[in-house]
Amino acid sequence: MDETRCYCICRRSGFDSRQSLARHRQSCAAFHKMMEADININPLRSTSIHRDQPQEFGGNAAEDGDGITAPELVYDMDNYDAASIFKDDLNDDDDDTFNETSDIDNYSATMSDSEDDNYENYDDDGMEYQDHSDNSFIPSSSDSSIWSTSSSSSSSSSMGSSRSNLPTFTPPMFDNKPIHFSAAYKLQSQLNNLFDKHKASISMYNEMVELFNNYISSSEFNRYVELQTRQQFIASSAKMFGIQSMAPEYSQVRMSDNSVATVPVFDAKAMILSLLHDPLLMRKENFADGYNIFNGEQWDGEECNTKYGEIHTGDAWEPALHRFCGNERKYMPIALVLFGDKSHTDLHGTLSVEPVTFTLSLFNRSARNLPQFWRLLGYIPNLSAGKGESNRMSAADKVQNEHVCLSRVFKSLRDIYHQGGIRTSVMGRDVHLKVWVHYIIGDTEGNNKWLGHYPGNNSGIARPYRDCQCCFADMARPVPKCVYTTLQEMETCRSLLETNEAEGVKAFKAISRYPIKNALLERGMQLSDAVHGPYRMTPPELLHTSGAGLIMYMFKTIAERIGAGINRDDLDKQHSRAQASLNRQSERDLPRGATRNGIVDGTKCQASERRGNFFSLACIAHTADGRLLKECLDMSLEEWKTFLWFMKQYLALEDWFHCANDKAEVILARRKIGKILKRMQTLFPRGEGTNGYNIPKMHGMAKMVDYICLFGSGINFFGGPGESSHKQFVKSPGLKTQRRVKEFASQVAKQHYHVMVSQHVHNSCVGASENDSKNTGERIVMEGKYTIDVTAGGIVNSVSSKKLRTELVRIIERDRRDIMHGNGNTTKLTVYTRARFYDASRVQSIYYAHPSYRGSPWYDWVYVHFWEDGEENYYPSLILGYVEVGGEVEACIQCSSRPLKWSTLEKNMFVAITLGENSESFVRIPLSSFVFTLCVFPDYGGAKNKYFVVLPRRGWGEFFGQDINVD
Numbered sequence: 001m002d003e004t005r006c007y008c009i010c011r012r013s014g015f016d017s018r019q020s021l022a023r024h025r026q027s028c029a030a031f032h033k034m035m036e037a038d039i040n041i042n043p044l045r046s047t048s049i050h051r052d053q054p055q056e057f058g059g060n061a062a063e064d065g066d067g068i069t070a071p072e073l074v075y076d077m078d079n080y081d082a083a084s085i086f087k088d089d090l091n092d093d094d095d096d097t098f099n100e101t102s103d104i105d106n107y108s109a110t111m112s113d114s115e116d117d118n119y120e121n122y123d124d125d126g127m128e129y130q131d132h133s134d135n136s137f138i139p140s141s142s143d144s145s146i147w148s149t150s151s152s153s154s155s156s157s158s159m160g161s162s163r164s165n166l167p168t169f170t171p172p173m174f175d176n177k178p179i180h181f182s183a184a185y186k187l188q189s190q191l192n193n194l195f196d197k198h199k200a201s202i203s204m205y206n207e208m209v210e211l212f213n214n215y216i217s218s219s220e221f222n223r224y225v226e227l228q229t230r231q232q233f234i235a236s237s238a239k240m241f242g243i244q245s246m247a248p249e250y251s252q253v254r255m256s257d258n259s260v261a262t263v264p265v266f267d268a269k270a271m272i273l274s275l276l277h278d279p280l281l282m283r284k285e286n287f288a289d290g291y292n293i294f295n296g297e298q299w300d301g302e303e304c305n306t307k308y309g310e311i312h313t314g315d316a317w318e319p320a321l322h323r324f325c326g327n328e329r330k331y332m333p334i335a336l337v338l339f340g341d342k343s344h345t346d347l348h349g350t351l352s353v354e355p356v357t358f359t360l361s362l363f364n365r366s367a368r369n370l371p372q373f374w375r376l377l378g379y380i381p382n383l384s385a386g387k388g389e390s391n392r393m394s395a396a397d398k399v400q401n402e403h404v405c406l407s408r409v410f411k412s413l414r415d416i417y418h419q420g421g422i423r424t425s426v427m428g429r430d431v432h433l434k435v436w437v438h439y440i441i442g443d444t445e446g447n448n449k450w451l452g453h454y455p456g457n458n459s460g461i462a463r464p465y466r467d468c469q470c471c472f473a474d475m476a477r478p479v480p481k482c483v484y485t486t487l488q489e490m491e492t493c494r495s496l497l498e499t500n501e502a503e504g505v506k507a508f509k510a511i512s513r514y515p516i517k518n519a520l521l522e523r524g525m526q527l528s529d530a531v532h533g534p535y536r537m538t539p540p541e542l543l544h545t546s547g548a549g550l551i552m553y554m555f556k557t558i559a560e561r562i563g564a565g566i567n568r569d570d571l572d573k574q575h576s577r578a579q580a581s582l583n584r585q586s587e588r589d590l591p592r593g594a595t596r597n598g599i600v601d602g603t604k605c606q607a608s609e610r611r612g613n614f615f616s617l618a619c620i621a622h623t624a625d626g627r628l629l630k631e632c633l634d635m636s637l638e639e640w641k642t643f644l645w646f647m648k649q650y651l652a653l654e655d656w657f658h659c660a661n662d663k664a665e666v667i668l669a670r671r672k673i674g675k676i677l678k679r680m681q682t683l684f685p686r687g688e689g690t691n692g693y694n695i696p697k698m699h700g701m702a703k704m705v706d707y708i709c710l711f712g713s714g715i716n717f718f719g720g721p722g723e724s725s726h727k728q729f730v731k732s733p734g735l736k737t738q739r740r741v742k743e744f745a746s747q748v749a750k751q752h753y754h755v756m757v758s759q760h761v762h763n764s765c766v767g768a769s770e771n772d773s774k775n776t777g778e779r780i781v782m783e784g785k786y787t788i789d790v791t792a793g794g795i796v797n798s799v800s801s802k803k804l805r806t807e808l809v810r811i812i813e814r815d816r817r818d819i820m821h822g823n824g825n826t827t828k829l830t831v832y833t834r835a836r837f838y839d840a841s842r843v844q845s846i847y848y849a850h851p852s853y854r855g856s857p858w859y860d861w862v863y864v865h866f867w868e869d870g871e872e873n874y875y876p877s878l879i880l881g882y883v884e885v886g887g888e889v890e891a892c893i894q895c896s897s898r899p900l901k902w903s904t905l906e907k908n909m910f911v912a913i914t915l916g917e918n919s920e921s922f923v924r925i926p927l928s929s930f931v932f933t934l935c936v937f938p939d940y941g942g943a944k945n946k947y948f949v950v951l952p953r954r955g956w957g958e959f960f961g962q963d964i965n966v967d
Contacts, residue, residue: 187212234754237761245270246756248378248749251408255383256397262742263405264749265378268412269422272334272435274756275360275375276426280763286367288312293362294431295329296321309660311335311361311438314712320528324434331421332431335361335438335528336413337368338377339722341446345734353745354380354446355729356409357722361438365715371725376752378409381745396514402449406519413437414524436526439537439710441717443548444696447538450520454512457695463512465699467535475694476681478674480702485511485535490521539707540700542654543719547607549697550680551614555600557684562632568598571632574625575599577940578616586847586860586933589952591615591651608720611654618647622910622948625941639683646679648909652960657704657714659957664966670705672964677702728755778840780927782882782889784833784850790816791826803851804831805859808880811892811922819885832882832889835927845933849879849891861949863902863932864893864925873899876913876934876949883924890924897921902932905951909959915945 181189188209195205215221228236238244248264255261275281287293288310290302298305298312305313317335325331336358344352356377359368367373383401387393413435416422422433440450444466448455453466457475464472468482489511497504497515508515520527520534529536562568576595583592593612596604599620605613620626621644630640653676656669677698686692708714733751737744788804789796794813795804812819812829820827833850848858864877877893884890897916905911913936915921932952939946951959 230754234757238757241757241760241764243270243274243757243760246274247753248746250746250749253404253408255401255404257393261381261383261401261405262746263378263381263408264746265409265412266376266749268377268435269416271358271375271377272360272422272433273424274760275373276334276424276433278763281363281367281373282427286363286373288362288364291362294332294426294429296325296333297329304660307660307662308666308708308712310364311337311712311716313660314708314710314716316438316528316710319530320436320438323530324436324526330432331434332426333361334422334433334435336435337361337439337441337716338437339374339441339719339725340380340450341442341719341722341726343726343730345731346739350382350385350741351734351739351744352382353730353748355726356380356406357725357729365713368716369721371721371728374721374725374729376729376749377412378405379745379749380405380409382741385741396516399449399452399514400516403452403516403519406450407522410519410522410525413526414522417524417526436528437537438528439539439717440534441541441719441722442538443544443719444700451534451538452514452516452518454514457691459691459694461512462510464694465696467532467538468703469511470699472691472694475696475699476692477699478677478681478702479670480699482703482706484532486531487521487533487535490533490535536710539711539717540697540704541717541719542657542714543607543723545697545700545704546654547611549695550701551610552602553686553693554680554684555602555610555613557686558629558633559598559600560687561634562600567628567632568600570628571600571620572598574620574623574628574940575613575616578619578937581937582616582619582935584848584858584860585935586845586862587935587950587952588933589954590935590950591953611651614647615651618644618651618910619937619948619950621647622912623938623940623942642679643683646676646683649676649960650680652909652956655953655956656960657708658718660713661708661957661961662966663709665961665964666705666708668966669961669964672960673705674702728752777838779838780889781836781838782832782834783836785830786833787828787830788812789826790819790829792816792820796826805849805851805857805880807894807922808892811880811924812883814919814922815924819883830884832884835882835889835891837927837930847879847891847930847933849881861934861936862891862893862930863934864895865929865931866899866925874902874931875899876936876947878915878936880922882927885924889927891927891930892922892924895921895923900949905949906955906959907962909951909956911949912939913947913949914943915947917945 191205191208194200195208238247245267248266251263251265252260253263290299290304291297291310291312292299296312296317304310307313311317320335321329321333325333337360339357339359340354342352342354344350346352356379357374358377359374363373380402383398383405384391416435421435424431424433440447442450445455447453448466451466453463454461457464459472461472463469463485464475465482468480468484470477470480470482474480490513493504493507493511493513493515496507505515518534519525527533527537559568562571575593575598579593579595582590591612591614592609593599593616594605594609599613599617602610617629621629630643633643635643653673661669681693704714707717711717729752730748733748733755734744736751737747740747790812794816795809819829833848833853835847835849837845837847839845847860847862849860850858860879862877862879864875866873866875875895875898877895880892880894882889882891895916896913898914900911900913935950935952936947937950939948
């Protein structure tokens with residue numbers, strides 16, 4: 001037995017490799033004696049040993065599955081644990097062998113690891129090894145998978161087999177050596193981890209780094225200044241700017257079941273002044289035209305005041321102004337427009353609140369469409385949280401609980417009245433403000449609750465609609481004649497309830513009202529209508545009456561008549577194709593639809609998107625493939641023409657409601673509106689099991705004109721801006737809460753207050769937008785630049801492998817002499833794929849001519865002006881590309897075969913055109929010839945060059961009113 005073998009056995013017995021070889025000899029004296037005495041040893045099994053360096057093995061070597069040879073002999077002695085005997089010295093040329101066939105048969109071979117071994121490592125497969133200082137690896141007995149069995153009759157062999165086929169050694173991937181990181185590197189590492197933890201946007205990280213860099217590089221940087229926490233910063237900023245009054249107050253109100261609810265409320269005075277004192281909001285361009293904001297008077301001679309446009313043009317303005325400001329007009333009128341609608345931040349609506357918001361009538365419609373022109377009065381918490389179907393509370397008590405919360409929200413408004421108004425300074429002028437509520441915006445459910453009206457729609461309800469005395473049979477009348485509920489009528493019922501409860505309850509039931517104490521009728525609550533009170537201050541609006549009402553019912557009727565077969569699938573495919581075309585138009589003033597579900601499927605679709613789908617259906621119906629709809633609905637030719645007429649008129653009617661129309665035209669439009677609604681009931685009859693069109697939404701659509709006369713254009717009481725403001729008032733702050741149901745309303749209010757303070761501080765630091773004085777005036781910006789080589793023989797190549805449209809190539813090759821201008825044999829022609837036109841108001845129009853924009857071609861249409869034989873003509877034209885010739889950019893276009901007058905489009909809304917194919921239709925024109933953007937879609941299934949031009953939405957109102965004779 002040589003010294004190397006002795007060393008290996010001792011290593012397995014627990015000796016450290018750093019011990020001297022002499023100590024090994026002393027420790028293994030017994031083993032040497034046994035070997036010298038020829039004690040019999042039996043071989044048991046062999047093992048595969050992974051090593052980082054090629055080794056030579058003694059004995060009869062066997063090859064494992066990986067092609068790695070391994071020693072076969074393992075021995076077990078009486079006085080020792082298992083030993084693997086192999087040669088450890090690479091420089092030792094001695095050939096030590098063991099005879100496996102000897103008569104040493106009285107012992108079995110086993111292996112075990114020493115518990116004191118501190119050199120354990122693991123490979124990529126989880127195999128455990130013991131590391132020696134000489135880079136030898138001995139397998140651990142705890143992993144039996146690395147051992148292989150050897151036959152006891154195998155003959156001895158030399159340890160000289162080659163290990164050259166072993167893979168190279170891979171060092172540890174993660175080095176444990178200490179690395180010195182700079183403070184800046186640690187900061188960015190912590191920032192990355194922080195943003196990943198809180199799921200922040202990627203761009204926000206770069207903006208944060210830019211903020212740090214700007215602060216560090218500024219001359220005012222002080223390394224000893226410690227930044228405040230968010231709470232500290234908000235508190236100190238609110239105190240510095242003196243806006244602590246904008247903070248919410250958390251009021252405890254008692255419900256009918258003696259439970260307590262927390263209602264966050266904001267001070268109405270502070271909220272109103274936050275609008276009037278903001279220099280970024282109080283600008284002339286944000287005020288209503290034809291109106292003196294300081295005394296409420298309408299300016300004489302203003303054309304805008306002859307139309308039902310802004311709020312002050314409505315018939316309800318002058319009576320309210322006279323009541324609150326008097327004839328002397330020494331007060332500044334502050335008419336509030338309230339909006340209330342429930343919103344939630346979770347899937348099932350548990351984390352929900354109803355924000356009560358307002359804006360001021362002195363702002364114009366463009367300003368009121370923006371959320372920064374709205375303020376909060378309070379949040380009504382989710383009073384039904386934790387109460388299921390087993391809740392025994394009566395409907396009247398539920399509505400009363402909501403009004404208890406509303407009463408607390410409106411308390412600060414009543415306080416303003418009791419204090420005699422507000423005295424302050426607005427735009428440098430001392431004024432005395434008089435505040436009142438002009439009207440209320442909301443959906444059907446919300447308005448019913450605020451008026452204490454019965455919900456639902458069935459024949460058992462005496463008055464299905466909330467504001468009038470019309471019965472169930474009157475709901476379907478296209479031209480209703482309503483008698484509106486008055487305050488006197490409600491007071492009579494209230495007095496009867498106090499004297500005789502049973503008779504009083506019966507009287508309230510006769511007018512479909514709950515016998516509650518209405519928060520809108522409390523003393524000090526100033527309302528614009530002194531006769532009808534709130535019962536004629538909740539106008540219907542298109543978002544819910546049409547988008548979430550009548551259009552949905554029409555789609556449902558179409559779906560029932562078509563069925564769910566192959567025709568429905570074909571119609572849905574046509575819708576997807578039409579939407580792909582409509583979404584890529586230079587004219588963007590169009591209703592936007594959705595393709596999440598089928599075109600007539602009302603699920604997974606917003607109210608505004610449903611209107612876009614109705615427009616898509618009108619486009620499909622004009623194409624050749626769209627005749628499928630005619631066959632599915634089993635319509636005659638005359639019925640089909642009526643169907644097309646109705647769709648155009650209905651789309652135009654909705655926009656006419658939102659336009660500023662002549663007052664005489666509005667009054668005379670009732671008959672035509674009734675005709676359209678009657679046609680709708682005929683074309684789309686509702687089936688059995690329904691109430692037909694005896695529904696409140698039909699009644700609201702029919703009486704829209706009444707409220708336009710009261711409060712101006714229908715856009716003034718459109719629910720879209722209020723719904724959009726939910727992102728600011730509920731959705732965004734709701735994500736920063738702990739999402740606890742009972743504390744949700746309070747935490748949302750707190751987070752919104754923090755946002756208001758932050759925005760005020762930011763606006764004070766930054767000031768007006770930097771873009772206010774930049775980029776003014778008309779201009780054209782060309783984008784998507786690339787070059788192509790043009791020779792006398794034609795186009796040689798295109799840079800960046802952009803595939804040019806065939807028609808563009810023909811124009812360039814045809815006009816190459818003019819393009820080259822004698823500039824040698826080759827001219828590099830600059831080509832663009834996009835043109836941006838900016839007008840004086842910085843409104844942009846974009847025209848694409850892109851061969852592959854986000855996966856598909858995008859070629860826009862434009863309305864082009866031409867002089868032909870001294871006559872002005874206008875052609876719808878397809879833009880093929882933009883080329884720079886002689887330093888000027890020209891557009892290569894393909895014109896329609898005939899000119900199209902704009903008046904023809906205004907008269908018909910949809911006009912068929914044919915795209916020219918002769919050489920005269922392919923021309924180069926200056927960009928100054930562009931007149932209008934256009935929406936043009938192909939006649940799918942029809943002639944190849946046939947298209948339809950659509951009137952932009954801004955012209956639909958005039959299209960509807962063109963046959964209303966105001967003379």
